[in-house]
Amino acid sequence: GAVVSQHPSRVICKSGTSVKIECRSLDFQATTMFWYRQFPKKSLMLMATSNEGSKATYEQGVEKDKFLINHASLTLSTLTVTSAHPEDSSFYICSARDMRAEAFFGQGTRLTVV
Amino acid sequence: KQEVTQIPAALSVPEGENLVLNCSFTDSAIYNLQWFRQDPGKGLTSLLLIQSSQREQTSGRLNASLDKSSGRSTLYIAASQPGDSATYLCGTLNTNAGKSTFGDGTTLTVKP
Numbered sequence: 001g002a003v004v005s006q007h008p009s010r011v012i013c014k015s016g017t018s019v020k021i022e023c024r025s026l027d028f029q030a031t032t033m034f035w036y037r038q039f040p041k042k043s044l045m046l047m048a049t050s051n052e053g054s055k056a057t058y059e060q061g062v063e064k065d066k067f068l069i070n071h072a073s074l075t076l077s078t079l080t081v082t083s084a085h086p087e088d089s090s091f092y093i094c095s096a097r098d099m100r101a102e103a104f105f106g107q108g109t110r111l112t113v114v
Numbered sequence: 115k116q117e118v119t120q121i122p123a124a125l126s127v128p129e130g131e132n133l134v135l136n137c138s139f140t141d142s143a144i145y146n147l148q149w150f151r152q153d154p155g156k157g158l159t160s161l162l163l164i165q166s167s168q169r170e171q172t173s174g175r176l177n178a179s180l181d182k183s184s185g186r187s188t189l190y191i192a193a194s195q196p197g198d199s200a201t202y203l204c205g206t207l208n209t210n211a212g213k214s215t216f217g218d219g220t221t222l223t224v225k226p
Contacts, residue, residue: 043118105159
């Protein structure tokens, strides 16, 4: 199947700093990528839809100024958590769909804000 | 709004047993349904994709079925192994707004 690569897998940052997470589709082009947040023993919560060359579409309740998304190419989307706070600590996962609309996910990023 | 439910939330079986995981969804307007495996602290690995026009898909010891009219899908795992221990999630790609909805998953433990 297709490969989506996400980095870093783990990051610890201090409160008030910003963290960037990268999501790459390695063997296919993705005009659209998705960013999710996952809480313990819970399913995926869609945060935003990343669109290549245009602004991301954010879900209700997600602060777009806090979670900055850039999709500058057909293979790369980035999520930047700005002015991070401990409550932003979570597991973030990106996803993209191939031509068959099969979803592939990155490895996830465990963010810990101290 | 699509809702996806997976029952049971957790399942423990002895090695070698055949088992079935259940997934139900409220809105039958879907493009496809996918089953995933998630290991602790990892992303989701796609196991099987069933398009809305299909009834089932098979890969090795895994077989997934889809009954769109009743809003149900099952994942059958034959001859379970300890390495199958993981959380299994199902997700629908909905025709309404083209978004995905995922269940909370079933955590499977296969005991040696």
